[in-house]
Amino acid sequence: MSADHDLDLAVRLLAGTPTHEGRDPLTLRQWAIAAEEFGSRMTPEETPVRVVERDDGLAAGLLARYRSRPPVVELYVDTVARAEQLVVERGWRHWYPEGSVRAAALAHEQAHAWLHHAHVRAEFKRALGHTALRLGRRRVYAHVAGADELAAHAYARAACGLGRSPLLLTEALAAVAYPESEK
């Protein structure tokens, strides 16, 4: 049941990503499963990245941001703190252990950096299996917008040993931060 909900959230994220307007929900589901599988078995290299803490995340609707030049991860500590508080309020501590939100944020951004490596990109596209062009037996795999976000979340879940996808936490945070739009 919970796994189904996580997958529904993943499909919703893909469906809301531009270029997927009108896509068959079944196709989106297959991509979501493939992206999550790929992300959960990724083994990104440890690279030194500067971490900068900021406290304007709730206003901006952000939990973390990765920038490649220069490599830096911005961690929005107010959102992280609100997420930890939310975990307690909802009784989700068994899914998200103490301090796991910060760790998941760092892992999520580490996964994004890893997904920019050429060989990882190629492998990821093959795993998704979406065809952009077919010439006889030759096949050009297509990029699936939004799939890297799912892979990054899946990696964060696996790396931090979370009981549920970080997407559940994202959904709960969004409901708290933007209560009006949830109605």
Add this chain to the structure above:
Amino acid sequence: MGVVILLVMAAGVAAMLSRKLPTAFALVLLAVVIAFVAGAPLTGKDSVLDTVLQEGAPALAATMIAILLGSWLGKLLEETGIAGTLVRKIVEFGGDRPVFVALGVLAVSALVGTVTGSAPAAMLAGLIGIPAMIAVGIPKVTAAGTILMGIAVGIPFELPVWQFFSTALELPVDTVRGFMVKLFPFALVAAVAYVLVESRRRGVEHTWSLKSVQDKPAAPSRRKLLGDAPWYALLTPAVPLILALGFELAIIPSLLAGVLYALVTTTRPRDMNRRLLRTLYGGFEVAAPPITLFVAIGILLAAVKLPGAVDALEPLVKAVSPQNPILFVLVFTVLVPLCLYRGPLNAFGLGAGIAGVLIATGIYPAAAVLGMATSYNQVFGVADPTSTQTVWSAQYAGVSPQQVMVRTLPYVWVVALGGLCVTAASYL
């Protein structure tokens, strides 16, 4: 009397800058006051009512029709999914290389920019293009700027703009086309440089956003479920361009051919009538703001060309206008920022009036004024934080128009410099 007219113009700029009056209303008011100050009678030959208002209002009628047809074609590109398909294909083929996606969206923006300018072009390319670029890691400011720089690449080939400069400056379309072809390489090089340099400087960025799962996608409409537009329909934006540039066909039939091509390549015969009418009426809505502006510009041009206004302004303008080609380039390059914030050199505002004065007083040949105005238009079209396309692109990307201006201005300033150099070399 010339000083009074300049003071009236300055007051008009102040009214536009302070948003006390919408640009179109300010230009009409300015025109009427200038006409009275220039000693024009109320009715009859060279008068306020007959010459300025009656003859000035429809003076740019051909431009208005071209704008309407461009907007109609833009609506068709949107409704038939042609613009969206172009962006989707680019993301599918090159989404794992953010620079490739940005260059692709730049090309799509340039194509739609040739059809319809301003906010409609930004929306056509940006509605999918901006979030698609952000999704592959392009920073928000770079994404918004890419759309605008792309539209600016299309501006030299935007047929309604050819029509505008041809009518407003009383130049043959051939002359306008000839200069635009020379301006295009500068716009193209600057736009590609923008994408490459900014991508290198800023790299990529990815966010863990709370909004990613918050927005529930709307149920897809039946049109969207029909899928991508066929590949041959994707050539639509190029059709008017090929006809006007390659076959030197007139502007209005070229645009009409684009409308027909989009229709027959995407629509079943039984749906054609309904789609044509629906998109045409939608086009009227899109074209309303620029057409209003062109009515006002026609009135202003009629006022500054009145004999009394020309006689009053000639000695003043002559005294401050550089005749030496090098000085011409230097002075007018330094003055580039005056086309921003609805400033006095904005070709779609008071700048049209100033261009009219420069031609009417014979200070520069009309072709040189064309060079100046189009060079400034390249800056205004991208960097002006008050222009509709800049405001829309910036806000849709989630940044401020000022951030976009700061990042794009150096590139478009160089385009203006290039245009002014060509102008000085060709016409002075």
